[in-house]
Amino acid sequence: MIEHEFLDWLRQRLPKSDSSSTDDYQLQDDAARMHLAGDAIVTSDLLCEGVHFELKQMSAHQIGRKALAVNLSDLAAMAASPTAAVVSLLLSPSTDLNWAKDCYEGLLSLADQYGLQIVGGDTNRWSSGIVISVTAIGQSGTGGILSRSQAQVGDQIVVTGSLGGSLQGHHFRFTPRVHEAIELMEQFTLHSGMDISDGLTLDLSRLCEASKLGAELWLDQIPISAAAQAASEHSMKTPLEHALGDGEDFELLLTLPADEAARLTKLQPLEIPITPIGQIVAEQGLWTRAADGSKTAIAPRGYIH
Numbered sequence: 001m002i003e004h005e006f007l008d009w010l011r012q013r014l015p016k017s018d019s020s021s022t023d024d025y026q027l028q029d030d031a032a033r034m035h036l037a038g039d040a041i042v043t044s045d046l047l048c049e050g051v052h053f054e055l056k057q058m059s060a061h062q063i064g065r066k067a068l069a070v071n072l073s074d075l076a077a078m079a080a081s082p083t084a085a086v087v088s089l090l091l092s093p094s095t096d097l098n099w100a101k102d103c104y105e106g107l108l109s110l111a112d113q114y115g116l117q118i119v120g121g122d123t124n125r126w127s128s129g130i131v132i133s134v135t136a137i138g139q140s141g142t143g144g145i146l147s148r149s150q151a152q153v154g155d156q157i158v159v160t161g162s163l164g165g166s167l168q169g170h171h172f173r174f175t176p177r178v179h180e181a182i183e184l185m186e187q188f189t190l191h192s193g194m195d196i197s198d199g200l201t202l203d204l205s206r207l208c209e210a211s212k213l214g215a216e217l218w219l220d221q222i223p224i225s226a227a228a229q230a231a232s233e234h235s236m237k238t239p240l241e242h243a244l245g246d247g248e249d250f251e252l253l254l255t256l257p258a259d260e261a262a263r264l265t266k267l268q269p270l271e272i273p274i275t276p277i278g279q280i281v282a283e284q285g286l287w288t289r290a291a292d293g294s295k296t297a298i299a300p301r302g303y304i305h
């Protein structure tokens, strides 16, 4: 049982539904009713204490924000526009209710920013650590839906932003690339895409598997973050290894025809850089090519859940 005081606070805190709107969310009913004009894009992610976060390392606000942000990144991966979310929060026997409120405030700060409404969920206590589950619902933008499986031989591979070293702080501060994905989908011919959550090489290998193709990476072109440089000072890895395998970058990984990639990288329409890092090839697997033309296989590395 969760204290009534918290549930009363939550009812007050969540924005009221607008009954004159066609998007008619009624929080007092047993379930939420949503009116969507087209396809619904649905994604869900769990954050668990001891696995995905430690209470000593992240504030309640940061944990709440991240729980929604990872879902928004998955909607961005499909170039979908966020509409609503359902939030379930499981507290430990000792969790202070102010912690739960701060967690919601973190989540709502991002929901407000992206015009997304919390349409339902549940809060409870159990005998173990804190668990937060968010299910986000989006709608396809005017540019259509992006998927992993439509890459074509000869496509260039591009990434937004820079990669690696996310554990230095990026993993709870990152901006989900929702607006960026929709804008690129509207203005360019994108063949395939996803977000980078588990590490560039692991996620690229998944995109290649879905498209039944391979990829050649241009290792000297990978945009390495300052955090990857910093992380390498205390690890046994190079900055490039951090960029290839760290995960939690939450940037976009896209493939598009070479002429479109040239137009995109010249225009640079986003506030963050877009960098070509390789090309899609027919031979399955990940490859790198030396100056003499010889190919070497790259083992996909990253965070496997």
Ligand SMILES: [Mg+2]
Residues within 6 Å of the ligand: 073, 074, 077, 194, 195, 196, 197
């Ligand atoms: Mg993803």
